[in-house]
Amino acid sequence: MNIGLTGGIATGKSSVSALLASKGALLIDADVIAREVMMPGHPVLAAAVQRFGQAILNEDGTLDRKKLGSIVFQNPEERKALEAITHPAIRQEMRERAAAYEEAYPDKLVVSDIPLLFESGLEKGFDEVVVVYVPRSVQRERLMSRDGMTEEQADARINAQMDIEHKKQRADVVIDNSGLWSETEQQVISFLQHKGLI
Numbered sequence: 001m002n003i004g005l006t007g008g009i010a011t012g013k014s015s016v017s018a019l020l021a022s023k024g025a026l027l028i029d030a031d032v033i034a035r036e037v038m039m040p041g042h043p044v045l046a047a048a049v050q051r052f053g054q055a056i057l058n059e060d061g062t063l064d065r066k067k068l069g070s071i072v073f074q075n076p077e078e079r080k081a082l083e084a085i086t087h088p089a090i091r092q093e094m095r096e097r098a099a100a101y102e103e104a105y106p107d108k109l110v111v112s113d114i115p116l117l118f119e120s121g122l123e124k125g126f127d128e129v130v131v132v133y134v135p136r137s138v139q140r141e142r143l144m145s146r147d148g149m150t151e152e153q154a155d156a157r158i159n160a161q162m163d164i165e166h167k168k169q170r171a172d173v174v175i176d177n178s179g180l181w182s183e184t185e186q187q188v189i190s191f192l193q194h195k196g197l198i
Contacts, residue, residue, distance in 0.1 A: 001195060002098055002110045004125070006117035007132035008164040009157050010142035012177035012184065016132045017113040019188050023198055025109040026101045028094050030116075037089045038063045047085045052078075073160060087120060095125070109197050118170060119162050130191070131171035134178040136164055 005020070007013035021027040037044035040061040048068070049057060056068045072079040094112055101110045114122060123129050134142070136158060143154035158164075168174055173191060177184045192198045 001127050001197070002102060002112070002125075003127060004117050004123060004129045005111050005113045005132070006115060006129065006167060007177075008134075008136075008139055008161050008167065009115070010139045010146065011132045011134045011164065013113065013115070013132040015181070016130075016175055016177065016184065016188060017111060019185060020109070020111050020192075023188070023192055025111045025197075026105060028097045028101070028110065028112045030090055030094060030112070030114040033090050033093050034086060037086060037093070044086055044089045048082065051081055051085060073156060079160065083120075091120070091122065109192070109195070116161065118167055123170070128172040129170070130173040130175060131167045132175045132177050133164060133168050133171075134176070138178050139164065 005013060005017055007016075017027055017029065036042070038048065039045065045063060048063075052068065052071060056064055056071070058064045068082070072082050094114070098110050098112060101108070112126065114120070117123060117129065139158050140151065140154045143149050143157060144151065147154075149157070175184060175187050175191070189198070
C-alpha cells in the first residue's frame with residue numbers, strides 16, 4: 001500500500017512519519033530528497049544558482065538555505081521559480097523509490113512524506129492521503145517556540161502553504177496531533193491495524 005503523508009508546517013508530520021517507520025513502514029521523505037538534489041554537483045543545484053545567483057552558495061559550494069529561504073519566502077514569484085526547478089526532480093526520484101519499494105516489499109506500507117503534497121497536485125499518485133492536523137493557532141505557537149520566530153514570521157511560513165483546514169477536508173485519513181503525543185500514537189496504531197499492517 002502506497003500512502004502520501006502530508007500536513008502543514010509544525011503539525012508534527014515528521015514525528016508521525018518516524019512513528020510509521022518504527023512500525024515497519026518504508027519511508028520516502030521529500031525533504032531528504034530535496035536536500036539531496038541541492039548537493040554540490042547535482043544539476044538541480046546548478047540550475048538554482050543560475051536562477052538566483054552565486055549568493056545562495058556558501059564558500060564551500062554548499063547551499064546557504066537561510067539565504068535562499070530569505071529570497072523565496074518573501075516573494076511568491078521567486079518561490080514558484082524555485083519550485084519549478086526542484087519539484088520535477090524530487091517527484092521523479094520519489095516515484096522511482098516508491099516503485100522500487102513496492103516491487104521489493106509488496107506487503108509493506110510505503111509512506112511518501114511530502115509537505116506540499118496537495119499544493120503540488122500529487123494526491124492522485126497514492127492509495128490514500130493521510131494529513132497530520134493541528135489548528136492554525138497551534139501551528140503558530142509551535143513555530144514561535146520551536147524556531148524562535150516572531151508572529152509575523154510564523155504567519156508568513158504558514159501562509160506559504162495551503163490552509164491546514166483545506167488539507168484536512170481533502171484527506172482520506174486525518175491524524176489529529178493537537179493533543180497529547182500518546183493520543184496521536186494511538187490514532188496511528190489504529191490506522192495501521194485497520195489496514196491490517198500490524
